[in-house]
Amino acid sequence: MLDGPEASGKEKRIAMGTQVAPSSTQETMTPPVGVMIRTEDLWKTYDMGEAIAVHALSGVTFELERGEYVAIMGPSGSGKSTLMNLIGCLDTPTSGKYWLNGRLVSELSDDELAYIRNKEIGFVFQTFNLLSRASALHNVELPLVYSGVPAKERLEKAQEALRKVDLVERMHHKPNELSGGQRQRVAIARALVNNPSIILADEPTGNLDSATGEEIMGVFERLYESGNTIVLVTHEHDIAAHAHRIIHVRDGKIERDETVK
């Protein structure tokens, strides 16, 4: 059933070269309501030259429901970061299909992926990835800038997001004037501001001491309770333990998928 319109869609894309019209036909295939993420046989292969190909992901298939709190766990080199980049639309799979919130995103153009990243995904990175020259408020506003929200509305929404992470009073500070925990909370506010479908956190506590790490995990817990879908990528067991489902990844494959709570 799945390979009907998609297959022809892909051929059309090849036939038309790189000029791809906004993909409407691909989107018409919608997984069941409630499914936020669905991947089917995702592969990511890096060609290292000399006919050596490294498979970072080899055939990953899983589904994720709306409102889930999932941890993707695995040692370094297991492919969990690659998986997270694919889920976050920062990268495209070599082959396989990926639906996000009902859209087949694995075959979208760069600009369409940018649109998805902007609207559907909120990133929280290990190294925070805040713009050092911009204030906390402006950092939080950035996703709204790229969705074309006018200044006044932007300010309101950004303040609202900062309120959720208890940082309104420090919104005019620049990242280097904030503590690590505060920086990560700014990053979380930035991830929240556009009301994304999923929040994608890549080792969010990796650069924090354990007390601050717990504090940040508390913030994620609150977000989960208020209905957000969260995907956490980590290699630490006690961090993964906060999630309600843990997907273990090893050698580019899903090793184990367990529901914890």
Add this chain to the structure above:
Amino acid sequence: MAVLSQPQVLLHKLRLGAGRGTGFWVTSREAFWIALEALRAHKLRSFLTLLGVVIATTTLIVVMSVINGMNLYIADHIANLGANVFILYQWDWTTSGEAWLKAQHRNKAIRIEDFEFLRDNISGYKNIGAEAGLGGTEVKYKGHLMYEVNLSAETPNMIDIGQAKVESGRYINDTDYAHESMVCFIGQDLVDEFFSSLDPIGKEINVNGIPFRVIGVAARIGTTFGQSQDKFVQIPLTTFRKVFMARPELAVNVQAWDAQQMMVLEDAVRALMRARRHIPYKEDDNFGINASDTIMSLWHQLTASIFAVTVGIVAVFMVVGGIVIMNIMLASVTERTHEIGIRKSLGARRRDILMQFIIEASVMALAGGAAGVVLSLLISKIVNIFFTSSVPLSAVLVGLFLSTGVGLFFGIYPASKAANLEPIEALRTEA
């Protein structure tokens, strides 16, 4: 699996389009602030980067201003011989090259008989006057001596034709002319030198050792290209012929009532002069008829070549300036790869990043252009003290547009390089 209906798909597309329409201004404004911030954050670097553009803009505007200043000056002082005046003279002022060499052999001076002949044989003119000159005259009053004074001999009606205006006293009149009176009309420089606290009228000055009584003072004319136009003594033409030179070479000034009549009179004068000098119809005039437009056309030829050279120089400066901007923008893209990654991860599209860097390059170049404008205004002020310069608005606009355009053009390559970065690669680059 549910299938989106056609209207739903359409709606989605519409929403996408609408968001991008308003988004253009939002992201452009963001890009503008980033650009200003970048300029502010790296003041020295920006200054050095923009030096080329600053110099180019300054050069362009200063040259345009000086040419404009000279244009205004010519229009005001030189070409404006008085309304509807043309001058019959031995030479055509615009002749050059071979024609000039030929004219040197052929052309004959205009003499008093020519003047009288024309005065009596053409009709309808408003005024016809004649003047002769003698440069490098020495003028003495009591102990004071002045060199390099222009002595000119005039018919009484030259006050109505030429540039000089009476400030006090009177001009040479018909009686002075008829009686070859030893009177003179002097310029302001002589007043400054000799009569700073005295009334010059009625005083006697020595011109090349011959005493003349001052009957009037001219209003100040000013300077042309740094040379005073007020250093003159005017005496009746008849007196001049008696005392200094019996057969002077004349410039005959003919004033018409209007521009149309001027052309008719020019033709009449040419025809009469050719007949009088028996010039065969095939041959060129051996005299010159000069009007404001002759001078203006000569002048425009000259400025056009000055301007062409300037355009060349400015183009070279601009290209060099542009390449420096491109270089610094490329460095900036490398330096900010991580930032680009962050922006892309938050939903910046290629065109957003492209715009950001193009706007940054343009704003930078525009800032250079603006600095050039300020600098050229200052230089123009200084030049105007000893020469002439007037900044035309068009020069400022051209300077600003050109510099912005250079930034835009040379910003495209670095910007597209930034825009085409893969988000994940960019994000992995260490900040």
